Amino acid sequence: MALEADLVIIGAGSGGYEAGLYAYRRGLKTVLVELSPETVGGNCLNKGCIPSKFMRYGAHLLERFSLMERWGIIPGEPSLSYESLKKHRDEVVVTIRENFKKFAGQIDLPILYGKGVVEDRNTVFVEGLGERIRTKFILLATGSKPSGAGDLVPDGKRVLDTDQVWDIEDFPKKVLIVGGGAVGVEFAYILRAYGSEVVLVELKRRILPVDDIPEDSARYLGRKLKKIGVDIRTKTSVERWESTPSGVKAYLSDGTEVEADFILLAVGRRPNTQGMGLEDVGVELDERGFVRVNEYSQTSVSNIYACGDITSPLMLAHKAMYEGKIAVNHMIGGNQWKRDERIIPKIIYSAFEVASVGLTEEEAEDDGYEVKVGVTSFVPNPKAMDDGENEGFVRIVSDEESGEILGCHIVGPHAGELIHQVIHMMRAGLDVEFASKSMYSHPSLSEAIGQSASEIFYGPISWVKK
Amino acid sequence: MALEADLVIIGAGSGGYEAGLYAYRRGLKTVLVELSPETVGGNCLNKGCIPSKFMRYGAHLLERFSLMERWGIIPGEPSLSYESLKKHRDEVVVTIRENFKKFAGQIDLPILYGKGVVEDRNTVFVEGLGERIRTKFILLATGSKPSGAGDLVPDGKRVLDTDQVWDIEDFPKKVLIVGGGAVGVEFAYILRAYGSEVVLVELKRRILPVDDIPEDSARYLGRKLKKIGVDIRTKTSVERWESTPSGVKAYLSDGTEVEADFILLAVGRRPNTQGMGLEDVGVELDERGFVRVNEYSQTSVSNIYACGDITSPLMLAHKAMYEGKIAVNHMIGGNQWKRDERIIPKIIYSAFEVASVGLTEEEAEDDGYEVKVGVTSFVPNPKAMDDGENEGFVRIVSDEESGEILGCHIVGPHAGELIHQVIHMMRAGLDVEFASKSMYSHPSLSEAIGQSASEIFYGPISWVKK
Numbered sequence: 001m002a003l004e005a006d007l008v009i010i011g012a013g014s015g016g017y018e019a020g021l022y023a024y025r026r027g028l029k030t031v032l033v034e035l036s037p038e039t040v041g042g043n044c045l046n047k048g049c050i051p052s053k054f055m056r057y058g059a060h061l062l063e064r065f066s067l068m069e070r071w072g073i074i075p076g077e078p079s080l081s082y083e084s085l086k087k088h089r090d091e092v093v094v095t096i097r098e099n100f101k102k103f104a105g106q107i108d109l110p111i112l113y114g115k116g117v118v119e120d121r122n123t124v125f126v127e128g129l130g131e132r133i134r135t136k137f138i139l140l141a142t143g144s145k146p147s148g149a150g151d152l153v154p155d156g157k158r159v160l161d162t163d164q165v166w167d168i169e170d171f172p173k174k175v176l177i178v179g180g181g182a183v184g185v186e187f188a189y190i191l192r193a194y195g196s197e198v199v200l201v202e203l204k205r206r207i208l209p210v211d212d213i214p215e216d217s218a219r220y221l222g223r224k225l226k227k228i229g230v231d232i233r234t235k236t237s238v239e240r241w242e243s244t245p246s247g248v249k250a251y252l253s254d255g256t257e258v259e260a261d262f263i264l265l266a267v268g269r270r271p272n273t274q275g276m277g278l279e280d281v282g283v284e285l286d287e288r289g290f291v292r293v294n295e296y297s298q299t300s301v302s303n304i305y306a307c308g309d310i311t312s313p314l315m316l317a318h319k320a321m322y323e324g325k326i327a328v329n330h331m332i333g334g335n336q337w338k339r340d341e342r343i344i345p346k347i348i349y350s351a352f353e354v355a356s357v358g359l360t361e362e363e364a365e366d367d368g369y370e371v372k373v374g375v376t377s378f379v380p381n382p383k384a385m386d387d388g389e390n391e392g393f394v395r396i397v398s399d400e401e402s403g404e405i406l407g408c409h410i411v412g413p414h415a416g417e418l419i420h421q422v423i424h425m426m427r428a429g430l431d432v433e434f435a436s437k438s439m440y441s442h443p444s445l446s447e448a449i450g451q452s453a454s455e456i457f458y459g460p461i462s463w464v465k466k
Numbered sequence: 467m468a469l470e471a472d473l474v475i476i477g478a479g480s481g482g483y484e485a486g487l488y489a490y491r492r493g494l495k496t497v498l499v500e501l502s503p504e505t506v507g508g509n510c511l512n513k514g515c516i517p518s519k520f521m522r523y524g525a526h527l528l529e530r531f532s533l534m535e536r537w538g539i540i541p542g543e544p545s546l547s548y549e550s551l552k553k554h555r556d557e558v559v560v561t562i563r564e565n566f567k568k569f570a571g572q573i574d575l576p577i578l579y580g581k582g583v584v585e586d587r588n589t590v591f592v593e594g595l596g597e598r599i600r601t602k603f604i605l606l607a608t609g610s611k612p613s614g615a616g617d618l619v620p621d622g623k624r625v626l627d628t629d630q631v632w633d634i635e636d637f638p639k640k641v642l643i644v645g646g647g648a649v650g651v652e653f654a655y656i657l658r659a660y661g662s663e664v665v666l667v668e669l670k671r672r673i674l675p676v677d678d679i680p681e682d683s684a685r686y687l688g689r690k691l692k693k694i695g696v697d698i699r700t701k702t703s704v705e706r707w708e709s710t711p712s713g714v715k716a717y718l719s720d721g722t723e724v725e726a727d728f729i730l731l732a733v734g735r736r737p738n739t740q741g742m743g744l745e746d747v748g749v750e751l752d753e754r755g756f757v758r759v760n761e762y763s764q765t766s767v768s769n770i771y772a773c774g775d776i777t778s779p780l781m782l783a784h785k786a787m788y789e790g791k792i793a794v795n796h797m798i799g800g801n802q803w804k805r806d807e808r809i810i811p812k813i814i815y816s817a818f819e820v821a822s823v824g825l826t827e828e829e830a831e832d833d834g835y836e837v838k839v840g841v842t843s844f845v846p847n848p849k850a851m852d853d854g855e856n857e858g859f860v861r862i863v864s865d866e867e868s869g870e871i872l873g874c875h876i877v878g879p880h881a882g883e884l885i886h887q888v889i890h891m892m893r894a895g896l897d898v899e900f901a902s903k904s905m906y907s908h909p910s911l912s913e914a915i916g917q918s919a920s921e922i923f924y925g926p927i928s929w930v931k932k
Contacts, residue, residue, distance in 0.1 A: 014908060025924050045848075049909055053852040058537025061530060068544070071524025072551025072660070076542030078534070085538025092851050099846060107927070194538070318908040325903075343905045380565060382511075385558050386519040414883055420912040421886050423905050428896055437791075439809045439889050442480055442784040443515055446886045458491050461573070 002132040005031045007331065008124040009139040010116035010276070013042015015308035015320025016141035017100060023328045024109050031133055032109065033116035033126055040111065041097045042143050043309075044317040047163050050096065052186050054089045056349045059193030063228070063351075067388050080194060082170045116142075118277040121301050137303050137331045140283075140291060141324060142276065144269040144309035152178060152238060152265055158248050159241075159263045172196050172261035176250055178238055179266035180207035185221065185350040187264055188230045199231045199258050206234055212346060213409070214360040220392065220411050224351040238263070271310040288313070295338040296330035297323040305331070319344050343427050345419050352392055353415035357423050358407030361397050370400040374432070374455030378412045382443035389413040394448040396422065396432065398456050403431035405453075413445055421449055432456045468598040471497045473797065474590040475605040476582035476742065479508020481774035481786025482607035483566060489794045490575050497599055498575065499582035499592055506577065507563045508609050509775075510783040513629050516562065518652050520555045522815045525659030529694070529817075533854050546660060548636045582608075584743040587767050603769050603797045606749075606757060607790060608742065610735040610775035618644060618704060618731050624714050625707075625729045638662050638727035642716055644704055645732035646673035651687065651816040653730055654696045665697040665724050672700055678812060679875070680826040686858065686877050690817040704729070737776040754779070761804040762796035763789040771797070785810050809893050811885050818858055819881035823889050824873030827863050836866040840898070840921030844878045848909035855879040860914040862888065862898065864922050869897035871919075879911055887915055898922045 007023050009016045012034035023030040034040050044050060068075050104111055114128035118140075124133045146161035148154060154161035160168070162183055171194050177184050180202030192198045202209065207225075208218040226232055233254060241250040247261040271290055278285065284292045284300040290313070291299055291306040298305050305327035308320025322344065329337050345357040364371045375395045384390035392412020398405050408422035425435055435453030440446045455461070473489050475482045478500035489496040500506050510516060534541050570577055580594030584606075590599045612627035614620060620627035626634070628649050637660050643650050646668030658664045668675065673691075674684040692698055699720060707716040713727040737756055744751065750758045750766040756779070757765055757772040764771050771793035774786025788810065795803050811823040830837045841861045850856035858878020864871050874888035891901055901919030906912045921927070 021927060025920075025927055044908065050848050050852065053849060053909060055537070057853045058539060061534060061537055061539060064527060065541075068527060069547075069550055070554040071521070071527055072547045072549070072554075073524060073527060073544045074547060074550075075531075075544040078539045078541040081535075081538045081540060083538070084535055084540075088536040088538075092848075096846070096848055096851065316907075318906060318910075321908055322905055337903055345905070345907050347907050347910075380562070382516050382558075382562055383519060385562065386516060387523045414880060416907060416910055417880055417883055417912050420906065420910070420915075421890055424887055424890060424896070424900075425894075427904050428891075428894055428900065430890070430894055434890075434894065437803055438893050439788055439811070440784060440886065441782075441811050441813050441882060442510065442787055443519060444784075444813075444882055444886070446883050449886075454491075461487060461491055 002123070002134045003031065005029050005133055005135040007031070007137045007139060007328070008033060008116070008133050008135040009141055010118075010124065011042065011141035011143055012040045012111055013141060013143045013308065013320065014044045014317035015143075015324040016139070017041070017104075018321035019139055019141065019307060019324025019328050020104070020109055022325045024107055026328060026332055028328065028332065030109055031135070032104070032111040033124060034111055034113060035115060036113055037101070040101055041093075045096055046093060047166055049317055051089050051093055051166060052183075052190070053349055054092055055085065055190045056186060058085060059190045062193045064388075070388055080171065116276065118281050118283070118304070121281055121303055137305065139324060139327055140278075140299070140304065140306040140310060141308050141320065142272040142310055144271050144315055146265065147268045147270050149178065149265060149267045151240065152263065154265055157262070158243050159265055161265045165264055174260040175199070175262060175264055176201070176238075176248070176258050176260040177264045177266060179268070180204070180209065180232070180234070181266060181268065182208070182346075182348045184266040185225065185348060187266065188225060189228075189350040192225070192228055192230050197231075198229070199233065199260065200225070201233045201236045201238060201252060203237050204234065207232060208348065208354065211363060212360060213354065213356050214362070214395070216395065217354050217356065217409050217411050221348075221350055221352050221354050224391070228351060269309065269315055273310050293323075296335065297327035297339060298330060314341070314344065316344065316346065340427070343423050345423060347416040347419070349416065352411050353413070355410045355415035355419040356407070357419055358405070358426055359397055360407060360409065364397050364399070364406045369406060371406075372398050372400040372456050374398070374452035376448040376451040376455065378445070378448060381445060381448055383445050383447075384413055386443065387413065394418070394452045396435070396449070396452040396456060398432050403433055403457070405430070405432060405435065418445055418449065421446065468589070468600045469497065471495050471599055471601040473497070473603045473605060473794070474499060474582070474599050474601040475607055476584075476590065477508065477607035477609055478506045478577055479607060479609045479774065479786065480510045480783035481609075481790040482605070483507070483570075484787035485605055485607065485773060485790025485794050486570070486575055488791045490573055492794060492798055494794065494798065496575055497601070498570070498577040499590060500577055500579060501581060502579055503567070506567055507559075511562055512559060513632055515783055517555050517559055517632060518649075518656070519815055520558055521551065521656045522652060524551060525656045528659045530854075536854055546637065582742065584747050584749070584770070587747055587769055603771065605790060605793055606744075606765070606770065606772040606776060607774050607786065608738040608776055610737050610781055612731065613734045613736050615644065615731060615733045617706065618729065620731055623728070624709050625731055627731045631730055640726040641665070641728060641730055642667070642704075642714070642724050642726040643730045643732060645734070646670070646675065646698070646700070647732060647734065648674070648812075648814045650732040651691065651814060653732065654691060655694075655816040658691070658694055658696050663697075664695070665699065665726065666691075667699045667702045667704060667718060669703050670700065673698060674814065674820065677829060678826060679820065679822050680828070680861070682861065683820050683822065683875050683877050687814075687816055687818050687820050690857070694817060735775065735781055739776050759789075762801070763793035763805060764796060780807070780810065782810065782812065806893070809889050811889060813882040813885070815882065818877050819879070821876045821881035821885040822873070823885055824871070824892055825863055826873060826875065830863050830865070830872045835872060837872075838864050838866040838922050840864070840918035842914040842917040842921065844911070844914060847911060847914055849911050849913075850879055852909065853879065860884070860918045862901070862915070862918040862922060864898045869899055869923070871896070871898060871901065884911055884915065887912065
């Protein structure tokens with residue numbers, strides 16, 4: 001006999017488990033289906049943002065060593081242990097994963113292990129387990145997997161993808177990173193800070209080559225990465241490569257050769273939408289293989305919803321979590337809470353934190369706004385100076401006529417936390433006058449947000465508004 | 467012949483200089499009057515928040531040493547140099563001060579050096595310089611100075627006040643700090659982290675003994691300070707003290723004796739309102755010596771305004787800056803922007819950052835609200851775990867009926883930046899539903915704000931809201 005549920009969520013990654021907790025909270029009898037006990041938490045927790053941010057913090061600490069004398073601390077040269085880094089990194093991951101499973105158990109939010117297949121619009125079959133669940137609603141939250149690139153086929157030894165890189169046993173002497181997106185620049189920073197030689201190749205004309213991260217942010221980060229010794233080659237690709245006794249030798253399109261311990265492939269990800277019965281039940285995919293969803297994260301089949309990496313190339317854990325909750329809210333009759341892509345931030349944790357939300361200056365102009373921009377540097381910010389992190393800037397993009405905040409782009413210390421102030425303002429429709437006249441503690445990094453808004457509202461300090 | 471101005475600001479500390487820049491921006495011909503070129507920037511810059519936050523960052527770095535192995539970094543035992551700490555600390559202070567003076571010069575915002583005395587409601591005389599200025603408006607921004615306490619009279623050697631402590635030449639072997647307010651707990655942490663033995667005495671029953679910082683925040687910090695070895699004695703005072711060849715010997719009310727290199731007196735500050743002609747011109751003071759101001763920071767004399775430490779015991783640089791700008795805005799006819807004390811945060815940078823804005827649970831109950839509180843710990847927060855700073859919590863205080871956010875109290879990593887998210891929400895009148903449904907990146911510390919709001923809006927996760 002089949003199990004009965006209000007909601008079956010296929011995939012217990014960031015989107016699935018956040019949606020599961022939310023559904024539980026809203027009173028839905030919910031079942032999570034996940035491949036195995038080891039994959040609960042999905043890519044972000046197990047092979048993505050959580051372990052990378054852990055290592056990034058270590059890189060940040062290491063970078064501090066050359067500055068410590070400033071605070072009267074004269075440290076010796078530290079020795080490094082990849083083993084210790086990996087052990088503690090994995091401990092954080094496992095702790096979060098086990099906590100979640102334990103908590104799900106306590107509140108009676110069952111997780112069934114196996115591959116979830118949609119048999120019909122009200123039935124999910126769990127392969128492996130052989131269990132069948134009858135349900136009112138289904139939420140697809142199956143995430144994504146790393147893409148390959150031509151003959152750069154990940155083998156876990158010479159060519160590693162971002163699923164495999166976690167298993168290396170020591171810091172590489174030299175690494176060739178292919179792809180200058182978020183993951184590429186994060187690993188470039190981490191490995192360089194821990195002493196590896198790093199070559200980063202990017203096919204396009206700049207790192208972070210996406211429209212929603214402004215040129216200025218990408219170039220500011222690029223200069224810093226170069227300064228710490230990352231060899232960045234833009235407009236460059238790997239033409240061919242071969243194994244060597246000690247690793248790989250790659251022939252680049254700029255005519256040079258790079259020998260390295262391995263190649264780290266960071267060229268993007270593709271959605272997990274195959275082999276789970278979506279076609280049979282009528283869930284529409286777009287031409288790139290993403291599940292089509294509306295503003296409530298509802299698919300073309302009205303009781304089936306989807307969230308996260310399978311809905312668009314904007315593959316961010318918090319997007320998945322947000323969409324998952326909006327989906328659940330809609331299932332139980334809420335239709336006020338809608339997906340608003342404008343307020344989903346992109347945050348990169350590299351040599352700087354690079355945070356973006358909403359429109360860039362260029363995008364705003366293309367959309368026909370009379371754009372007015374306010375920029376404040378962290379260089380003279382007293383708190384940033386105290387902390388020895390006075391690099392970067394806050395840039396607010398606004399509409400001149402209405403004062404509407406269209407976007408915000410922050411590079412520098414704690415950009416990933418600071419940007420939430422502007423996210424909330426954008427969501428609430430607050431304008432630059434509000435941001436200018438709000439309260440900012442002194443000294444704080446946050447002051448730079450108020451100052452950027454004031455640059456727009458009153459004009460730059462160097463001229464006078466009557 | 468007298469100089470002519472639209473506005474004379476007496477005092478170029480945080481409040482005065484922020485107001486000066488703002489007045490310049492709004493088109494007022496403005497003159498700043500400040501005691502000397504060395505005091506530009508006032509107490510916060512020269513002897514307060516800026517140098518203390520610098521030293522606090524060093525303390526924070528030192529505390530990281532015992533954890534570094536977690537990130538695969540095995541450091542040696544660092545050696546410490548007070549000389550280097552002081553040199554770089556003072557460099558930051560001087561850089562900010564000189565930058566401001568240079569900038570004021572560039573934009574033609576003159577600073578006259580000497581003591582400013584209000585001769586009549588339209589005339590300020592600059593003693594020392596002998597200059598007289600005729601002006602439409604006056605802004606009083608003269609700040610405060612440290613208080614003494616009974617026979618604990620600061621002499622700069624045995625008993626230091628918070629103006630004098632910056633001049634010490636080395637880390638003390640042992641220090642007795644009198645006063646467990648913000649400055650006391652900040653110095654206790656800094657000196658302890660750099661290796662001093664620290665005894666902290668506080669007359670009241672807990673550290674941070676003010677109504678607008680909740681008991682929980684104060685006790686959480688107190689436990690951490692004790693853990694790192696600060697000897698905290700509450701309900702204790704210094705009954706008498708004497709000089710010894712190597713420092714001081716103090717007899718405490720708990721019957722014990724403490725020998726230390728010196729006593730650091732951190733028992734509060736009093737407003738600088740004497741000897742500047744306020745009584746003669748009719749500017750009213752309250753019974754404690756503070757200048758009475760209305761919601762526009764206007765005194766009892768309509769063209770004379772006041773901001774900062776002289777207007778109330780809430781002596782915070784950003785309060786001064788905020789009041790100064792509101793005053794200037796009112797001078798030129800703006801009456802929408804009013805002082806709202808609710809949204810002025812209090813932030814302490816000690817072993818944790820302790821940030822508070824708005825009402826505590828107790829205050830809200832006393833005000834007759836049906837209080838509902840949401841608390842989220844940083845302990846399981848993934849970003850905090852990655853950074854090895856997973857201690858503390860976010861507490862939101864709300865009105866059950868309306869969902870209004872009445873206050874927020876954060877202890878933990880970057881509390882002083884995070885709290886701005888709630889400040890903006892409170893200022894805009896956004897409620898816990900807004901905070902719950904807004905966007906928070908993952909992983910981030912900010913998520914704890916959304917989670918606290920969700921605890922209120924949906925009820926704790928352990929029970930179900932239909």
